[in-house]
Amino acid sequence: MLSRRRFIAASTSMAALAALGLSPESLARQGLRLGKTRPFSFDALVAQARTLAAAPYAPPPKLPREVLERIDYEAHGKIHFKTDEALFADGPGPFPVTFFHLGRYFQTPVHMHVLDAAGSKTREIVYDPAYFDMPADSPARALPKGAGFAGFRFQESRLNDGRLGDQEKLPWRKNDWVAFLGASYFRAIGELFQYGLSARGIALDVAQADRPEEFPSFTQFHFLPPQDGSDTVTVYALLEGPSVAGAYRFVMQREKAVLMDIECALFLRRDVARLGIAPATSMYWFSETAKATAIDWRPEVHDSDGLAIWNGHGERIWRPLNNPPRTMASAFADQNPHGFGLLQRDRNFDHYQDGVNYDRRPSLWVEPLGDWGEGSVQLIEIPTDDEIHDNIVAMWVPKAPAKAGSEYRLKYRLHWRADEPYPTPLARCVATRLGNGGEPGKPRPQGVRKFMVEFLGGPLEKLPFGVKPEAVLSASRGSFSYVFCEAVPDGVPGHWRAQFDLTTSGDEPVDMRLYLRSGEQTLSETWLYQYHPFAPSKSHG
Incomplete structure (x- = not known):
């Protein structure tokens, strides 16, 4: 009792x-x-x-x-x-x-x-x-x-x-x-029942x-x-x-x-130089874009392969990730973005050959709710020589200085999915490949890099027979040559690639921009890429 x-x-x-x-x-x-x-x-x-x-x-x-x-x-x-x-x-x-x-x-x-x-x-x-x-x-x-x-x-x-x-x-x-x-x-874990990248409550002074x-x-x-x-x-x-x-x-x-x-x-309570809202943290070692010879037995190793942005002006952007030779910070200025995220677009197991399920890692999409004002989506890429390190951060950084005493009230939605929740109706970039530039059968010139950028779906599937897309290219420096588009010879409707050579000197990075159009019609999302010429082999391109 x-x-x-x-x-x-x-x-x-x-x-x-x-x-x-x-x-x-x-x-x-x-x-x-x-x-x-x-x-x-x-x-x-x-x-x-x-x-x-x-x-x-x-x-x-x-x-x-x-x-x-x-x-x-x-x-x-x-x-x-x-x-x-x-x-x-x-x-x-x-x-x-x-x-x-x-x-x-x-x-x-x-x-x-x-x-x-x-x-x-x-x-x-x-x-x-x-x-x-x-x-x-x-x-x-x-x-x-x-x-x-x-x-x-x-x-x-x-x-x-x-x-x-x-x-x-x-x-x-x-x-x-x-x-x-x-x-x-x-x-x-998203919809493919596999953990991968992480989110954070806040990111303070990343890569300062x-x-x-x-x-x-x-x-x-x-x-x-x-x-x-x-x-x-x-x-x-x-x-x-x-x-x-x-x-x-x-x-x-x-x-x-x-x-x-x-x-x-x-x-x-004190000043912050880089205030990261809704940060996502991931790992990117190497991919099909570029890989040092025999660095690993697997074809690709990454939790995410690109940053996707749907900016406030309605433009759809795809920025393939890099393992750079030094820490890099890229800012994409915007106002009230529709969303952004680190995605794993490549879902082919044969591209990884690893039992840790890189092909099933979730994509993470950030959807702002309400007015986020002016700022930028910022991408931080940090060199790594192994898959054990998270070396990628994507986040929203407000334009106004983050001073002591500042207050922020924000709402947003995170989507942990296999793909982005609001896919673009345009063709999407599905691969970025690099090689030595110049013409086959001739000595390859120094300082020339060849790019093959593949797009799939959207309006490309409805192009009339005989009509080729036009590649619209620009770069922060360097010059282009051998620019043309062709259908990828795999029989898949709407699968095209843009090919071009980039000639540069020096070792400063080159920021490039590309999309496909036909006449006045935009056919694809915008491909952005940061190329590191003459980077040491561990940078993988």
């Missing part, structure tokens, strides 16, 4: 859980421990971020570094969250939440909270090593009580309702569809020569209990860093693709 004190304590705990709109029996089975009930609203979270930004930055309390350092890659790989302990494992909603453990590479503690059904009260999920399967001698056992988590992920539907096809291939305990882990990074890049962190998350049968989940987050504080609302939808509606409020 329970003592009176234990009975009152148990009754109080059950009442609190009921107030949260959760089943006491469910959480009792899961073993999750919750902290005190506190009021919550998104407006209050925004106010908290504003207050934090008005004061000097106070980093989160540090956990024992010597313990975290011992939780290295191998030790971290042996720590697994017990799915029986997952938040919402028995509902409400179809998507349980599991948590990542802290370690050497994820040292900032993140505090997880669960809201009531109305979203007006919140309680912290208190960290306990008992939530995790780990070896008896795991260094993680030396962390203090309430240390916090490293991140979280939403598992696939526990209802096995067939919404995504054959659910037997997607048991929820072994499959997840979105993950937040490390600083402000997060990612989703006079200052290091800053990586603010999400330090709090609050989970709103979802509705049973719903394919939507809502999460609130607090962002903190030396230069910024912010509040975020993520409304994430698991359909064939993954959609995220994001609302954020950002407050700067």
Whole structure:
């Protein structure tokens, strides 16, 4: 029999859980421990971020570094969250939440909270090593009580309702569809069931020569209990860093693709030279465009192969990615863009020959909601000699200087898909190939590079027999020769390529622009490319 004190304590705990709109029996089975009930609203979270930004930055309390350092890659790989302990494992909603453990590479503690059904009260999920399967001698056992988590992920539907096809291939305990882990990074699997590139809450001073890049962190998350049968989940987050504080609302939808509606409020406590909104981070090592001889056995290695932009003037742009000889920053000025994204257009497994599924990596499209004003889509490309490094960043950078005291309220939608959500009706660029310039059978001249740029679909499919597209070319420097268009001899309707030689001197990059037209009719999207002449072999072109 329970003592009176234990009975009152148990009754109080059950009442609190009921107030949260959760089943006491469910959480009792899961073993999750919750902290005190506190009021919550998104407006209050925004106010908290504003207050934090008005004061000097106070980093989160540090956990024992010597313990975290011992939780290295191998030790971290042996720590697994017990799915029986997952938040919402028995509902409400179809998507349980599991948590990542802290370690050497994820040292900032993140505090997880669960809201009531109305979203007006919140309680912290208190960290306990008992939530995790780990070896008896795991260094993680030396962390203090309430240390916090490293991140979280939403598992696939526990209802096995067939919404995504054959659910037997997607048991929820072994499959997840979105993950937040490390600083402000997060990612989703898209419609091809494969993780790839990442998004971030914010990017600060990427590739600035006079200052290091800053990586603010999400330090709090609050989970709103979802509705049973719903394919939507809502999460609130607090962002903190030396230069910024912010509040975020993520409304994430698991359909064939993954959609995220994001609302954020950002407050700067000090000047930022390059403020990156809605940043995407990816990896590009080499592709069919150019590859150093025998650098790797695979034909291509990349998570994304190009930056697509649908600018505010309606122009569709495709910019193939580079692995440059030095860090490069490219800016595409615009006002209220329709969208932009890092895409993986090449879906042919034979072009990769790798079991890590590069052909299935998701494309990420950013769709601004509301007025974003003047600014630029900026592309950062950083040299790499391996696939383990994320070396590509694409983001929106406002035109106005990002000064201390500035505030930003923005909304946007992220589409994690196989392709961009609003495809152009024009022909799309499907390949960019480089080779030595000049005429076959004759000595190849120095400083001449041949380009073959392929386009497919759109109005090219309806060109009358005998009509050839015209290649409209321009460059920041150098001269063109041997310019012509021809149908690719593969029998595919609407598959054409533009061929030309570029002659340059010196080693400064050349920015080129190309599109196809017939008379006054534009036939293709605009191909932009940054060519690095005489680059060392590791730059791959």
